[in-house]
Amino acid sequence: MRRLVLVALTIGMGIGVARAAEVRVDSPNDPNALALEQKVRQYIETDQNYQAAVTAYAQAARANPTVQYYRDQFALLRSVAKMQAALASETVPEKWKAYADAVRVYHYSKGYYQAALAVDQAAQAKFNDPSFAIRKIETLLLVGQDAQVQPLVPSLSQAAPAAVPARWRTLRPVVLAHTGQADQALAAVANLQIDAKTTPASLFDLARVYKASAKVDEALNCLRMFLEHTVPTEMATSRNMIILCADFRDLHDQAAFKTVLTTESKVAQSGCTGGSSCSSCSLKGKCSSSK
Amino acid sequence: MRNTRHIFQGLFLVLVLTGVFVFRKNLEVWCPFGGVECLSLYLHDGKMLCALGASNFFILAAILLLTLAMKRVFCGYMCPVGTVAEAMRCLAKKCGIKPLSPAPAVDRVLSLLKYVILAGVLWGTFAATDLIARHGDPCFAMIGSGTNEAVPRTAFVVLGLLVVASLFVSMPFCRWLCPFGAVLNIFSRVGLTRVHRDAGTCINCGRCSKACPMKIEVAKSASVSEARCLTCGECLLVCPVDKTLTWRFLDRRPIEHPGRWIAAAIVLCVAAAVTAARVVPLPTFINARDVERPAVVAEHSLMVEGVTCSGSARQLVFFLDRSDEYAVPGYLRVLTSPGPALVAVRLQYDPSQTDPNVLTDAIVEPYYDAAEGRWRSSPFRVEGHDPLTGF
Numbered sequence: 001m002r003r004l005v006l007v008a009l010t011i012g013m014g015i016g017v018a019r020a021a022e023v024r025v026d027s028p029n030d031p032n033a034l035a036l037e038q039k040v041r042q043y044i045e046t047d048q049n050y051q052a053a054v055t056a057y058a059q060a061a062r063a064n065p066t067v068q069y070y071r072d073q074f075a076l077l078r079s080v081a082k083m084q085a086a087l088a089s090e091t092v093p094e095k096w097k098a099y100a101d102a103v104r105v106y107h108y109s110k111g112y113y114q115a116a117l118a119v120d121q122a123a124q125a126k127f128n129d130p131s132f133a134i135r136k137i138e139t140l141l142l143v144g145q146d147a148q149v150q151p152l153v154p155s156l157s158q159a160a161p162a163a164v165p166a167r168w169r170t171l172r173p174v175v176l177a178h179t180g181q182a183d184q185a186l187a188a189v190a191n192l193q194i195d196a197k198t199t200p201a202s203l204f205d206l207a208r209v210y211k212a213s214a215k216v217d218e219a220l221n222c223l224r225m226f227l228e229h230t231v232p233t234e235m236a237t238s239r240n241m242i243i244l245c246a247d248f249r250d251l252h253d254q255a256a257f258k259t260v261l262t263t264e265s266k267v268a269q270s271g272c273t274g275g276s277s278c279s280s281c282s283l284k285g286k287c288s289s290s291k
Numbered sequence: 292m293r294n295t296r297h298i299f300q301g302l303f304l305v306l307v308l309t310g311v312f313v314f315r316k317n318l319e320v321w322c323p324f325g326g327v328e329c330l331s332l333y334l335h336d337g338k339m340l341c342a343l344g345a346s347n348f349f350i351l352a353a354i355l356l357l358t359l360a361m362k363r364v365f366c367g368y369m370c371p372v373g374t375v376a377e378a379m380r381c382l383a384k385k386c387g388i389k390p391l392s393p394a395p396a397v398d399r400v401l402s403l404l405k406y407v408i409l410a411g412v413l414w415g416t417f418a419a420t421d422l423i424a425r426h427g428d429p430c431f432a433m434i435g436s437g438t439n440e441a442v443p444r445t446a447f448v449v450l451g452l453l454v455v456a457s458l459f460v461s462m463p464f465c466r467w468l469c470p471f472g473a474v475l476n477i478f479s480r481v482g483l484t485r486v487h488r489d490a491g492t493c494i495n496c497g498r499c500s501k502a503c504p505m506k507i508e509v510a511k512s513a514s515v516s517e518a519r520c521l522t523c524g525e526c527l528l529v530c531p532v533d534k535t536l537t538w539r540f541l542d543r544r545p546i547e548h549p550g551r552w553i554a555a556a557i558v559l560c561v562a563a564a565v566t567a568a569r570v571v572p573l574p575t576f577i578n579a580r581d582v583e584r585p586a587v588v589a590e591h592s593l594m595v596e597g598v599t600c601s602g603s604a605r606q607l608v609f610f611l612d613r614s615d616e617y618a619v620p621g622y623l624r625v626l627t628s629p630g631p632a633l634v635a636v637r638l639q640y641d642p643s644q645t646d647p648n649v650l651t652d653a654i655v656e657p658y659y660d661a662a663e664g665r666w667r668s669s670p671f672r673v674e675g676h677d678p679l680t681g682f
Contacts, residue, residue, distance in 0.1 A: 054682070055682055058679050058682030059682070061679055062679055062682075071678070071679075072657070072668045074678070074679065074682075075655070075656060075657050075668065075669070075678055076657045076666055076668060078656075078678075079615075079616065079617075079656055079657050079658075079659075079666075082616050083615070083616060083659075086616065098614075098615070098659070098661055099615075101659070101661060101664070102615070102659035102661075102666070105659070105664060105665065105666065106666060109666070231663075231665075233663075233665050234665065
């Protein structure tokens with residue numbers, strides 16, 4: 001009997017070791033991977049050569065068959081590249097908007113704001129409505145092209161309040177702060193009620209306003225809350241926004257800033273990783289993949 | 292007979308424990324009660340729940356047949372919860388703890404509880420499209436670790452209570468609470484084999500009633516028709532008068548060596564269920580698109596990795612229902628049986644509107660979920676399809 005138990009345990013341990021060896025890497029952080037990311041960024045933002053970027057990921061995926069990250073990035077970018085190309089020829093407005101949306105979300109997730117700006121500019125030129133104007137302003141402020149923001153402001157200020165997305169209430173103070181009107185910006189956000197659940201990016205705007213007024217602690221607190229209210233799948237996007245935003249560049253060496261960047265999301269979201277049950281998923285009732 | 296029973300009980304318990312804790316297998320797919328829980332949903336919309344599969348139906352059918360033939364043999368010989376309960380009572384007996392026996396009237400009322408629980412579980416499972424019984428299922432506490440998900444604490448609490456209660460009461464869960472016992476009772480009532488008492492030779496010593504773990508009054512019956520009889524044979528073993536208690540098929544002549552017959556029947560039923568699960572391709576997830584069926588329907592079969600459960604099969608449908616560059620205009624139906632590793636997925640489609648390559652692309656390409664404003668990478672891999680081809 002003892003021998004049987006020992007044999008069973010040995011087999012079990014063997015299987016465990018074999019499985020551990022098969023574990024796939026989800027996100028690489030070695031120098032080669034970072035160099036690849038830089039290369040892809042250059043292909044997309046500078047050269048606007050999506051094909052080269054897709055090929056770069058494909059080569060990395062081939063060279064590292066156990067790293068799922070490269071395969072995912074390859075598949076993702078290939079779809080984005082198709083949609084980016086479709087923007088030039090798509091004639092159905094709703095489809096065009098959907099493609100623009102998808103491409104912009106990708107660019108934001110990777111921090112490719114110049115590429116996102118090109119999409120925002122095309123969308124604003126095509127539809128000229130407040131929501132696209134706000135998107136364009138958001139990206140312009142992120143890439144530091146403040147001068148181009150001013151011409152867009154009057155149309156938003158004159159538009160009917162119902163037609164202007166809620167985000168404008170916090171983005172406008174950022175515009176003020178960026179044009180040297182920090183006090184007015186601070187006054188504009190003084191009694192603002194922010195619904196962090198529906199528009200967590202408003203907290204990011206608020207942090208920029210506080211930072212412009214040298215209220216670093218308040219700014220960091222807003223950034224922390226911004227990350228806490230970001231859904232888990234958007235954390236990379238939000239962290240990129242904080243890191244790449246010029247407003248916070250002088251804080252990069254501060255320990256408090258680094259701590260903020262480690263903040264985890266407090267929003268429940270379906271992981272949908274293909275487990276054996278949806279019963280433990282807090283969002284199963286709302287999940288678009290379940291009925 | 293007792294030896295046969297203990298060998299089977301030990302064998303099944305060891306199989307379950309090593310399967311779950313050593314080989315990390317999802318043994319829930321072999322739980323017959325899973326078949327009961329999912330039957331109404333499966334008949335209603337062709338979908339099983341979680342990672343349950345056709346094997347649940349096959350083992351359920353095998354055990355119901357076994358019950359029709361030999362009453363609740365499953366409970367007495369195979370169920371790990373019953374084994375644990377019996378082991379606890381045995382331990383208590385060795386420690387000198389006397390069993391508590393509720394009055395017959397109380398016992399009768401308590402034994403109705405399992406029917407109430409069964410009704411609640413069936414209604415709740417159908418209404419919630421979720422395996423709600425898991426929250427209070429002592430068996431899930433034992434096998435749940437192999438299902439790659441958290442076992443509810445309440446299931447462990449119920450298992451703990453069951454272990455403690457079994458020290459003082461003989462098989463309380465099996466007698467009063469087990470909803471699967473309630474299902475089996477319906478079939479066990481017409482059980483074709485029964486214990487018979489020859490009133491002419493019986494000396495009315497009452498040992499048989501005392502020995503019965505289910506507290507059946509064997510000494511007062513001409514033939515044990517009680518549905519809860521486990522066919523454990525304890526009454527036959529303790530009877531001091533030869534041939535007074537006998538095990539008979541359809542009230543005919545006594546069957547010699549009942550242990551061998553029972554062992555053969557169990558092995559046969561389990562083997563039949565395992566074979567059927569391997570041979571019969573019963574889809575446990577069927578999803579039909581709400582579109583008009585064309586005159587010509589084509590089918591594309593592919594082996595897909597990642598369709599591990601009902602939820603991930605729904606995710607597969609989500610990818611097929613996409614509305615982006617990879618939209619599939621003519622897909623009609625998905626038929627699959629979720630499980631670990633590669634599973635066969637049959638896709639029915641209108642060949643005038645789409646082709647197999649488009650279907651494959653829809654499954655493996657990432658999808659922009661406009662409702663949530665995020666990209667979803669496909670968790671699926673199609674055998675023989677390499678997205679990197681050409682790069």
